[in-house]
Amino acid sequence: MYVRDAKNREEVWLLDHIEAMGLDETAFRSRDYVVAVDEASGEKAGFGRIRIHKPDDGDPVCELTSIGVLEGWREQGVGAHVVERLVEYAGDEGFDTVYTLTGEGSYLAQFGFRRIESSELPAPLRDRLADKREGVDPDAVPLALEVERFRMPDPLREAFKRAPEARDEVSTDESAEDFGIDSESATYKYDTGR
Numbered sequence: 001m002y003v004r005d006a007k008n009r010e011e012v013w014l015l016d017h018i019e020a021m022g023l024d025e026t027a028f029r030s031r032d033y034v035v036a037v038d039e040a041s042g043e044k045a046g047f048g049r050i051r052i053h054k055p056d057d058g059d060p061v062c063e064l065t066s067i068g069v070l071e072g073w074r075e076q077g078v079g080a081h082v083v084e085r086l087v088e089y090a091g092d093e094g095f096d097t098v099y100t101l102t103g104e105g106s107y108l109a110q111f112g113f114r115r116i117e118s119s120e121l122p123a124p125l126r127d128r129l130a131d132k133r134e135g136v137d138p139d140a141v142p143l144a145l146e147v148e149r150f151r152m153p154d155p156l157r158e159a160f161k162r163a164p165e166a167r168d169e170v171s172t173d174e175s176a177e178d179f180g181i182d183s184e185s186a187t188y189k190y191d192t193g194r
Contacts, residue, residue, distance in 0.1 A: 001036060001038055002036070002037060003035070003036045003081050004035060004037060006032075006034060006047065007030070011030045014028075018066060023067075023068055023136065024065055024132060024135070024137070033048065034085050034089070036081060045069065048064070048065075048085075049066045050062060050098075052093070053122075055124050061124050062095040062097070063101070063125060064083065064087070064090075067104075080156035084111075084150070087111075095147060096147055098145045098147060099125055099142065099145075101129050101132050103137050108143055110153050110156075111153075112145050112150050116143065125142065
């Protein structure tokens with residue numbers, strides 16, 4: 001199992017799973033995502049995104065968002081490693097703090113994320129919090145993590161190492177659906193603005 005940058009051709013796969021899981025797809029760009037992949041089968045197990053907000057009147061802000069793990073891969077450390085990769089990316093880009101707006105605060109607390117007051121959020125994220133609460137996540141609360149304080153719990157690291165064990169063989173054949181083509185009508189499922 002490993003985590004890599006998403007590829008452009010995975011836009012439809014990402015959008016399908018984001019929609020199915022009820023996650024936030026605001027300002028979607030596949031290049032902002034990472035994907036967890038099983039080395040043996042090539043099966044995609046999970047994904048997540050770092051969104052960088054560049055306000056006109058301030059410093060850029062880094063938001064962790066849209067973390068999703070496919071049903072058969074849950075409880076195996078996949079989400080934890082997606083979070084780890086995204087926090088590393090944020091640090092590599094020069095961010096000291098990563099913010100997230102989520103109703104899943106207890107999950108992220110194990111990595112060092114702490115709840116903060118809405119008033120402590122950078123301006124671009126205060127509006128995002130209101131939008132998330134009105135839309136996809138009514139229970140969203142603001143969390144922050146200083147990048148150097150990230151920690152990976154040992155049980156999650158070990159679970160990720162063992163993730164492919166006891167999995168059935170999965171076909172990696174690509175279909176028209178994987179590329180966003182509705183095979184019934186020969187049209188594209190999503191408008192990606194191209």
